[in-house]
Amino acid sequence: MKLLRFGAPGAEKPGVLDAEGWVRDLSAHVTDIAGDTLLPERMAELRALDISTLPVVAGTPQEDLRLGPCVGRTGKFICIGLNYADHAEEAGMDIPPEPVIFGKWTSAICGPDDAVEIPRGSEKTDWEVELGIVIGKGGKYIDEADALSHVAGFCVVNDISERDYQLNRAGTWDKGKGNDTFGPIGPWLVTPDEVEDYNGLHMWLDVDGKRYQDGSTATMVYKVPHLISYCSQFMSLQPGDIISTGTPPGVGMGQTPPVYLKGGETMRLGIEGLGSQTQAVRRA
Template sequence: MKLLRYGPIGSERPACLDAEGQMRDLSGVVADINGESLSPESLARLAALDLTGLPVVEGAPRLGSAIARPGKFLCVGLNYADHAKETGKEPPTEPILFAKASNAICGPNDDVEIPRASEKTDWEVELGIVIGSRAKYVSEAEALDYVAGYTLVNDVSERAFQSERGGQWVKGKSHDTFGPVGPWMVTKDEFDDIQNIDLWLDVDGERRQTGNTKTMIFGVAHLVHYISQFMTLEPGDIIATGTPPGVGLGMKPPTFLRAGQVVTLGADGLGEQRQRMVQA
């Protein structure tokens, strides 16, 4: 099942895709695609719906973030060994955790702002985990039971803000629009093996990133288990799981985004995003 949100910024409505890929409005069924509607019980009710009886969404409306107002937007750094190598870092022995501020979240095809004084705005295609049940001290063997589904994330980053301005990574990760999420959240039952998902990203039509989740250092189940030892994960929380190689920082010479460029990205089963870079 693919769940999504559509409409103007701040007025998005819940929807799903039917078997033909047609968008169906869910406003009469759930208030939004959020923590409450992502519980196992709610997802079971949605899966049992006769989608042909739901209103068709006409045209091609703007898509919002696939998840409304996540309580936490967590990220995992350097989770692909080849990406760690291209940045000059040793692969971590434990997951590196950081957060993006909630204001970074935007729709999958919204414009992305290059911050004022930015020198090194970069791209990162990532698999996003969406939590469906409250997870605290969960075992790795049970961790996937707490997952509602998966989504596509572009972990946009300003490398100078992140690494050269002191403090923690969060200020290089949290500018407005630095977290496109979607186009939809896909429930976990649609994936036979989440650790074998191809990801890609292009800048102006040129391939920059190609990877597969099988090369993650720490897999999805381990990440949910690990993070739940430090904080309680709540329904609707998003975990961006790290990026494969090919970021601008790792190019020779390093290459970063400019206003007017277009970034497109995608992953198996998770759809595609498209963002135009604009100056803040």
């Protein structure tokens, strides 16, 4: 299934994408793509529905029908740093001996095609296409062998970053990661049965039509099951939590000379089988 949330910001309704690319309304069956809806038993009930009998929502998704974040009421937005071998090389940094964890504030979350705002005073706002894991069944001290049973689905994340705030403002990375609009997610939450090989997904990002990132989850250092198990050693994972798993090379900071967003650009990004995002960039 490709689950989604459609409608105006703050008033999104639950939906599902049908085989023809139209949105079908799930409101008669669930209140939101969030919380207990993401538990395995509830997801199984949704899979059992005859999607063709659900009401069609007017409009073309991501054109004249706005899609919101594909998951609602996210409690934790967990990110993994330097998790691609080729990106670590690009950044001139060693591969960490265990996963680097930092957080994005949940107020950063926005729809896949909502505008991205450059913070006031920013000169180094950057981009990062990433594979997002959405937790379904919660837990802590999760065994790596059982980790995939805790996954509700996968999605595209743009881990937008202000590099000066991240690296030079006397604190942890979080200062440069959690500004408003710095966390577009979606367009849809794709259930694991529709993702053939999460270890080999092509991922890409363009700015104004120029391809900057062109990589694959194949170069991920710490894989999905390990990341879920590892994070659960430090916090309980709950339905709707997002783990954003790192980015391949091609970020603005890694260009020679570096290239950063100034306002007025358009970003397009996507991951094989998980859909794409388009964001206009503007200054706050």
